[in-house]
Amino acid sequence: MRKTKSVDRDLSPEKTAAILDGAIQEFLVKGYAATSMDRVAAAAGVSKATVYSHFQDKEALFTALIQRLACQKELFNSEKLQAIQDDPALVLRAFALEMLDKIQADPHLLTFVRLIIGESSRFPALARAFVQNVEKPSIELLTQYLASRPELRLPDPEVAARAFIGTIVHYVILKDLLHSGDLVPMERDRLLDNLLHLIIRPAS
Amino acid sequence: MRKTKSVDRDLSPEKTAAILDGAIQEFLVKGYAATSMDRVAAAAGVSKATVYSHFQDKEALFTALIQRLACQKELFNSEKLQAIQDDPALVLRAFALEMLDKIQADPHLLTFVRLIIGESSRFPALARAFVQNVEKPSIELLTQYLASRPELRLPDPEVAARAFIGTIVHYVILKDLLHSGDLVPMERDRLLDNLLHLIIRPAS
DNA sequence: GTCTATACCGCGATAGAC
DNA sequence: GTCTATCGCGGTATAGAC
Numbered sequence: 001m002r003k004t005k006s007v008d009r010d011l012s013p014e015k016t017a018a019i020l021d022g023a024i025q026e027f028l029v030k031g032y033a034a035t036s037m038d039r040v041a042a043a044a045g046v047s048k049a050t051v052y053s054h055f056q057d058k059e060a061l062f063t064a065l066i067q068r069l070a071c072q073k074e075l076f077n078s079e080k081l082q083a084i085q086d087d088p089a090l091v092l093r094a095f096a097l098e099m100l101d102k103i104q105a106d107p108h109l110l111t112f113v114r115l116i117i118g119e120s121s122r123f124p125a126l127a128r129a130f131v132q133n134v135e136k137p138s139i140e141l142l143t144q145y146l147a148s149r150p151e152l153r154l155p156d157p158e159v160a161a162r163a164f165i166g167t168i169v170h171y172v173i174l175k176d177l178l179h180s181g182d183l184v185p186m187e188r189d190r191l192l193d194n195l196l197h198l199i200i201r202p203a204s
Numbered sequence: 205m206r207k208t209k210s211v212d213r214d215l216s217p218e219k220t221a222a223i224l225d226g227a228i229q230e231f232l233v234k235g236y237a238a239t240s241m242d243r244v245a246a247a248a249g250v251s252k253a254t255v256y257s258h259f260q261d262k263e264a265l266f267t268a269l270i271q272r273l274a275c276q277k278e279l280f281n282s283e284k285l286q287a288i289q290d291d292p293a294l295v296l297r298a299f300a301l302e303m304l305d306k307i308q309a310d311p312h313l314l315t316f317v318r319l320i321i322g323e324s325s326r327f328p329a330l331a332r333a334f335v336q337n338v339e340k341p342s343i344e345l346l347t348q349y350l351a352s353r354p355e356l357r358l359p360d361p362e363v364a365a366r367a368f369i370g371t372i373v374h375y376v377i378l379k380d381l382l383h384s385g386d387l388v389p390m391e392r393d394r395l396l397d398n399l400l401h402l403i404i405r406p407a408s
Numbered sequence: 409g410t411c412t413a414t415a416c417c418g419c420g421a422t423a424g425a426c
Numbered sequence: 427g428t429c430t431a432t433c434g435c436g437g438t439a440t441a442g443a444c
Contacts, residue, residue: 048411050410
């Protein structure tokens, strides 16, 4: 009776990890509907029956996988913001560059976002987990920083934070997610420089 | 020899329209992989063989459908911006409200964007068509307007336009697309008011 | 606990009647 | 030009050996 309702108890944890690792590849590349449990099993190096002994069905496997990824993907570590507290321009630039670099460095990240958005109708709980673990901390972190700098004279730090993040996210969506950077060209540094000028304005 | 390579010539155009209409429902709701040609045929009220006589295969039907939708969905008509040229604050607010209203009014629009993003890996050409027909005109229209108002003293009108649009798009993505408005709450009017203050700043 | 083998269904695409 | 009927394949999920 010590068992929880989780299916994973009393099953080899290494197989569970192998299945999840295999499932990452398949689901991220193919999407939910186009991913077959046969290919997941093959990618994990186990039989299909083993997959079904660790996870109730395809939907449960997908949900467990996305929940795990949503917890792993954190766009920002608050340490960097604490490090250079002096110049807001440097902090904001570092904030944006870290975001852009994380996307460049982790090729899974874009695919993950694509999957979250694409399946957000059929799996709204996963979309919410993504916002809770990735978007919300980013917004709150930047909001708190901006609010801690009264010399910026921002009437609403949270709106400023959303504008800053929203601008960069929209830029990434057009350029990388939708593969259309050439259709609406914009240099990264030009965007960052002038975006900073919108937030950090000269004292009036 | 007057035939083009298009499959549609010499086939009843009304059936073609019926098939496309049926396909809209199925593809938008289920996504590409989970949509079956049987259901498309049923929704269109024709047989599956008829579908295949009008479109080469599933991929061709999907591509034709998305291309058509991408041309229909225009977020903005430039007339409204011309109408109230006086006060930039009114123009920008009208711009944002029209965008938000269009999303509220057309329930297909969000689903369409979800599909475009979700399939942007497997159908990059469709993602590019979406940017070309929907995003690009919006950015260019707002950029031109902002550039035509030198009294705003914007160092880079295009970056300002992207910040404005990006902020709103990001807001809609969190609230409506990802169903997470309650996780990161923000009143619409509060966002708009303070976003305007970032663009239209008091003369320094 | 993990495997092989299989049941059962629905998929995309086509052949042939009319 | 559109239909009905069907083919062949690959899907999810499970039963039973070990």
